[in-house]
Amino acid sequence: ANESDPEMREMAREELATNEELQPRLEEEIKIALIPKDPEDAKNVQMEIRAGTGGDEACLFAGDLFQMYKRFCESKGWQLSVTDFNEGAVGGYKEIDFAVSGADVYGTLKYESGVHRVQRVPVTESNGRMQTSAATVAVLPEADKFEVHVNEGEIKWDTFRSSGAGGQNVNKVESGVRLRYMWKNPNTGETEEILIECTETRDQPKNKERALSRLYTFIYDKEHQKYVDDIANRRKSLVSTGDRSAKIRTYNFPQGRVTDHRIGFTTHDLQGFLGGDIQPMIDALTVAENAERMKEAEL
Template sequence: MEEIQAKLKDLKERFKKISDQIDQDSLRGEIREIETRTMKEGFWTDQKQSAAISRQLSDKQKTLETIEHLETRINNSLEISEESSMEEDLKKEIKELEGILDTFEFKLFLSNPHDESEAILSVHSGAGGVEAMDWTAMLVRMYQRYFEKKGWKYEVTDEIPGDEAGFKEVSMIIHESLAYGYLKGEKGTHRLVRQSPFNADNLRQTSFALVEVLPVISEQEVKIDEKDVEFAAFRSSGAGGQNVNKVSTAVRLRHIPTGLVVSAQTERSQLQNRENALKMLTAKLWVLRQAQDKKMIEELKGGATQASWGTQIRSYVLHPYHMVKDLRTQVETSDTEAVLDGDLDQFIEAEVRKL
């Protein structure tokens, strides 16, 4: 039982370090303030805003509940740790507590501005032709599997089909608190090495795709003057129901002062697509205002983005051996099938802790 007692003491010390970083009185005050807002007349009129605030309230309540429950469980376990008959139960409890602490500790890294925000994730095909477009589709599927495993809701807002296979570009909005915090480290070039099914000689080929991650920014934080936005409607090239290719439901917005261009086309109505395009434009304008150097500004405009050699953050090798390796954190695995099926936790957690 001495080993169990030692582990429980270690857990209590870990918990103390974590709880010391959270002002519980302030957290309770924030919860009361949000609860008061939800009870005001007209709060539920704006469904999207009220849903976002409700998610924020739920997250804060869960944080407070987790702190209180962890403290109680650790103290209770310590109290009975001298009873030999409880050894097996305590071993199970310790394992559960370690998992909860790991998750809670990890979330403390997500404390930067907008880490709590929903996210916009886009994948753009780079060097490699048709192979790169197919690689873009593989990455989109990988991220969608990751979202589904997490239980996160997402919607595809824009997709441009490839010439023969895959996609030239796909954009998604992830409707989940902390989505931006989790995903921001995925930004960069992802490199694939494999025997190409599009090559008659079945030769090994390298292709690239660029992943872009932006936070969903509120209209209050970045105000856009309507006269500064050029609007154009066009016929959608993707899925979206009976209106696709019959009426101009797809939307393209150009911000005249900066030259930024965004589009959305997967929803059935022009109004929905315009709303999604405006979210993307708002996010890009927010990042643009944070940018201090010309290179970042050009990349946001799309003029200098190159998904190719020298810019990759992660390599996925399927031939002549199997290996996925992150070039920043050095995390690697030979289980490429699991990674491409959305098993990204080890990579994303390492990014959050390091970056």
Template sequence: MSIRERLSDALRRAAEVERDLLDPKTVKDARLMASLGREHQRLGQVVEAARALEKMDGELAQARELLSFDDPELAAEAKQEVARLERAIPEAEAALKPLLLPPEPLHDRNAIVEIRAGTGGDEAALFAADLHRMYTRYIERRGGWRIEPISYSDGTLGGLKEAIFKVSGPGAFGELRFESGVHRVQRVPATEAAGRIHTSAATVAVLPEAEEIDLRIEEKDLRIDVFRSSGPGGQSVNTTDSAVRITHLPSGLVVSQQDQKSQLQNKIKAMEVLRSRLLDLRIAEQEAERSRMRKSQVSTGDRSAKIRTYNYPQSRVTDHRIGFTTHDLAGVMDGRIDDLMDALRLADIEEKLAGDAG
């Protein structure tokens, strides 16, 4: 699908969202209203960019018409204008690309960053400390984000065995997630008397902060059965259907309650138990997902599973995923990684667009 086709789809969706926001039914649903409001804000940028692009299209058409005029001076000016617009329009289309992709659901979450020394002993711990400083400096320079320590485990010689911290702010997880993986360093350790280059590694895992769990239980997801309460040995407790059994259809959880005197009391108690069990289930699912993400990101911490190499003798940093190389290693280690982050973001956009086209 071309950029223009994507733009056309986005404009249609923007019109739909505007209509939905004016629907009285939407106003009554706070969650839907908030979701549509966020989408409307995002698509507003697309509409604005589309208007600018449409204006350039019109200017280009007019300039091309002037090329055929007999007036040499006017034709020369038109030629320059055509050349300018033929450069500007593709640039404007390229700038639209990130706006036309559906938003990442976790993009704006806070990030939990975990750095751990991998293979390489003391040198790996020193490198882990260097990475921690690099991210700290980047976050300080960037502005708009806040870093909050969670836990640290010191290594020997001033290194770090492990550092875990939270980064709070808009887009923290969405932007930092590209740092996940094995980072490899090649340099002469301070403890190396013979001056030999050693290779060590540290792992970085970037996880979305777990959100406060929303346990809205929809009535349509419940099957409620009532039956007569019975005491020990099947003795009848009462002759009314006061006992309650609630089945949560999506999860299959079943809760029965018959200890209370009335059906209403038993239903309230059963719902409390169901809510608690669902909360436990959601927490377990979140933890399992975070564990899966962590394992997939850092692999084994082995040097061979690298995403990036920091070569000190050559003052070179190479990101192996996108072939990005810079010889400003000192700047990178001081947190000046904006160009690298931009390149990773652009590569991610191009990959998603190519995937959709396929």
């Protein structure tokens, strides 16, 4: 009796149409779920921004990038703390290092590693000429102690007067710490000295702890760079080449656009992007990488 009921037939037809619409999306989600997850993705990160070619203007741009990441991290509810910085003569930074912690931080920010280029008329330029400058961004997954062997007894520590946190005790207390560590690079077999300074807080033990954390991350990154290179070479991937000297993105002020050269993705909301609205770009990069990984896994 029910089969001849036109209302029931219509409902069944609608349900079928809905399910058919959902099918491709569900298949896609299943495929993505089958791709082995990168165990690094869940980690916190240490990020470094270095002003490249372009003098004062490159420092200003490095400052713009830092503000962009700061706002993005705030929007995600992540913790960001600056570990070291060197300011530019007219503002911005020659270099700035910071740690970011939260959920899936490395998996989200890993695509930011590489050279970011800016095209604009600098505020420092009186002739109104356009200039191209650059800054390099590195995103390093934070190492857990058990993943890296460091003989802490061999670390040489110095303290110095820090002008980092400001205030009354600037020159009275030696709160800045500097560590030196001789490390044998397993990839080259050569021994090199690692030097790390931290002036982040006025508390010397805290600075010591943070400098140590950066040492572990630095060594982990160096030891893993070979592993990352091997993956990149195998994958010939456009997205995560692991090559920090690759130009990945251009910020063009006169045209108000940002273009990611790895996937040809362009957004025409430059101000919004620099204001921290970078998630759509990250989503597009994630989709492109997932497509490559599916091809690799022959899904």
